[in-house]
Amino acid sequence: MSDTTAGLLQVALLIAALALCYRPLGAYMARVYTSEHDSRLERGLYRVMGVDPKADQRWPVYARSLLAFSAVSMLFLYGLLRVQAHLPWSLGFPGVPPALSFNTAGSFLTNTNWQNYSGESTMGYLSQMAGLAVENFTSAAVGMAVAVALIRGFIRSRTDRIGNFWVDLTRGCLRILLPLAVVGAIALIAAGAIQNFSSGTVANTLAGVHQSITGGPVASQEAIKQLGTNGGGFYNANSAHPFENPNPFSNFLAIFFLLLIPVALTRTFGLMVKDKRQGYAILATMATLWGLILAGVWSLEAAHPGTALKLAGAAMEGKETRFGVATSSLFATSTTGTSTGAVDAAHSSFTALGGGLLIFNMGLGEVAPGGTGTGIYGILIVAIVAVFIAGLMVGRTPEYLHKKITGREIKLVSLYILTTPVIVLAGTGIAMSVSAARASILNPGPHGLSEVLYAFMSTANNNGSAFAGLSGNTNFYNIALGLTMLAGRLIPILLALGLAGSLARQRSIPATAGTLPTHTALFVLLLAGVIIIVAGLTFFPALALGPLAEGL
Amino acid sequence: VWSNCPPDDWSPRMSDLVFVILIIAFFAVLSLIVKGVERL
Numbered sequence: 001m002s003d004t005t006a007g008l009l010q011v012a013l014l015i016a017a018l019a020l021c022y023r024p025l026g027a028y029m030a031r032v033y034t035s036e037h038d039s040r041l042e043r044g045l046y047r048v049m050g051v052d053p054k055a056d057q058r059w060p061v062y063a064r065s066l067l068a069f070s071a072v073s074m075l076f077l078y079g080l081l082r083v084q085a086h087l088p089w090s091l092g093f094p095g096v097p098p099a100l101s102f103n104t105a106g107s108f109l110t111n112t113n114w115q116n117y118s119g120e121s122t123m124g125y126l127s128q129m130a131g132l133a134v135e136n137f138t139s140a141a142v143g144m145a146v147a148v149a150l151i152r153g154f155i156r157s158r159t160d161r162i163g164n165f166w167v168d169l170t171r172g173c174l175r176i177l178l179p180l181a182v183v184g185a186i187a188l189i190a191a192g193a194i195q196n197f198s199s200g201t202v203a204n205t206l207a208g209v210h211q212s213i214t215g216g217p218v219a220s221q222e223a224i225k226q227l228g229t230n231g232g233g234f235y236n237a238n239s240a241h242p243f244e245n246p247n248p249f250s251n252f253l254a255i256f257f258l259l260l261i262p263v264a265l266t267r268t269f270g271l272m273v274k275d276k277r278q279g280y281a282i283l284a285t286m287a288t289l290w291g292l293i294l295a296g297v298w299s300l301e302a303a304h305p306g307t308a309l310k311l312a313g314a315a316m317e318g319k320e321t322r323f324g325v326a327t328s329s330l331f332a333t334s335t336t337g338t339s340t341g342a343v344d345a346a347h348s349s350f351t352a353l354g355g356g357l358l359i360f361n362m363g364l365g366e367v368a369p370g371g372t373g374t375g376i377y378g379i380l381i382v383a384i385v386a387v388f389i390a391g392l393m394v395g396r397t398p399e400y401l402h403k404k405i406t407g408r409e410i411k412l413v414s415l416y417i418l419t420t421p422v423i424v425l426a427g428t429g430i431a432m433s434v435s436a437a438r439a440s441i442l443n444p445g446p447h448g449l450s451e452v453l454y455a456f457m458s459t460a461n462n463n464g465s466a467f468a469g470l471s472g473n474t475n476f477y478n479i480a481l482g483l484t485m486l487a488g489r490l491i492p493i494l495l496a497l498g499l500a501g502s503l504a505r506q507r508s509i510p511a512t513a514g515t516l517p518t519h520t521a522l523f524v525l526l527l528a529g530v531i532i533i534v535a536g537l538t539f540f541p542a543l544a545l546g547p548l549a550e551g552l
Numbered sequence: 553v554w555s556n557c558p559p560d561d562w563s564p565r566m567s568d569l570v571f572v573i574l575i576i577a578f579f580a581v582l583s584l585i586v587k588g589v590e591r592l
Contacts, residue, residue: 060586060587067579067583067586071579075572078572078575097567098570099567099571102571102575105575408592411592412589483578491582491585494582494586494589498586498589498592
């Protein structure tokens with residue numbers, strides 16, 4: 001079977017598997033976030049935390065609860081990494097250096113999972129399990145909480161309450177992520193991923209060198225890494241490492257897991273707004289963008305332009321032979337479109353234009369289909385822009401899901417859309433003007449710019465995948481990218497919550513003849529067009545100097 | 553050489569203090585942004 005046929009079959013199987021889970025998982029998540037009932041375990045946790053689960057919060061209180069939780073989580077993780085040498089299961093590793101601890105704590109807190117370290121030679125098992133894996137759960141649950149709060153903004157009327165952050169966080173972790181992660185870990189173990197507490201196996205290589213092969217609780221971390229669209233690998237090679245991702249079946253599971261929740265959340269959205277067609281429209285937009293990027297990346301990698309690649313017969317540099325061009329393209333498109341950041345191939349080794357498309361995919365704002373929670377709230381915010389633009393173009397009243405789009409909403413949406421590009425472009429510009437930052441670049445010329453642009457695009461959009469080549473473990477990049485991740489995640493979240501509060505205060509208005517239907521194919525095209533045009537206009541100059549200059 | 557870059561030979565205790573202050577300061581700024589958005 002050819003690589004292309006196998007790839008097409010895998011895409012078809014992937015879509016079928018997601019379609020199978022779409023309704024039940026989406027409906028289950030809707031029930032989780034709308035249920036009045038708390039389990040005994042949840043009630044116990046609320047008592048310990050001093051939380052009244054029945055008390056809904058105003059949006060500023062919801063936001064401050066999220067910030068307080070995030071600040072404490074980051075300080076805890078920073079401290080844990082710094083003192084790991086004195087804790088059990090450190091494997092003899094010293095404490096993680098301060099700047100790297102700051103970067104890593106910010107990275108896992110923000111669901112980015114950018115890694116300026118090699119997992120197998122830096123992190124002990126306790127740091128991996130009690131620090132990084134815990135953040136994988138909570139950061140994903142925070143993303144889903146924000147998404148649900150924004151949806152409540154649409155469905156509630158004349159209230160200043162958008163839910164309870166602590167309840168949303170707890171339910172997301174206990175009722176959604178934990179059960180899925182347990183099933184996912186077992187599936188990955190069955191597929192061949194390792195799960196042990198081995199302190200390392202010494203192997204004698206053919207060159208006569210002794211090499212310590214690190215084991216570890218890999219499958220359990222791998223499951224939530226994909227399901228939570230986190231992406232931080234147990235090993236430096238991430239999902240290209242055979243212990244994390246041993247074969248095409250585990251690779252298929254990884255792609256399925258990272259798409260599962262973002263896709264199903266569109267069903268949750270449709271059910272919560274009591275109009276499933278709205279969920280289908282959002283899903284169709286996400287699928288359109290994902291399909292376009294996949295077709296582009298796959299075509300560029302399969303065409304493998306360039307003398308060396310033509311002689312080799314395929315663009316296989318940086319790709320695993322057990323996965324091939326098609327599956328590597330599928331993984332790369334899915335991971336850059338979901339803010340996951342796991343990789344099963346070196347993105348720096350993709351063709352110049354293929355790599356450029358991956359950067360562009362992140363530049364879309366992580367909405368194809370986006371991260372766990374972040375994808376749905378991100379695309380709903382762009383949908384407001386699309387409705388507003390349509391209103392200006394064809395004279396429709398600017399309203400979305402029975403809420404008027406007023407000046408306040410447009411201000412918040414505009415700030416949301418501007419925040420990430422400003423961080424990306426300003427960060428890249430600063431890095432290119434600082435000699436110590438330029439010294440981290442491996443390749444000269446346009447590819448070098450692509451390395452830096454990719455780093456800031458990935459961290460500001462909380463993706464976390466790396467282009468490879470750039471030496472990130474320096475004081476400059478640890479601090480600059482750490483701040484980029486925090487700002488790129490938390491400022492948009494505050495604006496989204498502000499928007500939720502603003503929408504909830506409004507009364508719901510009935511649709512009229514002047515209302516733009518937002519469940520039609522026309523709206524899907526309009527929304528996809530707005531996303532592509534906004535990202536294209538914003539990032540085209542930078543992409544022209546990097547991947548486009550290299551590839552054309 | 554990036555002149556503002558903390559030198560690598562900073563004592564860990566000093567660096568820890570700097571980063572803890574940086575984290576707390578960052579979240580304090582975010583809390584102010586909440587107030588700013590409220591007034592928008």
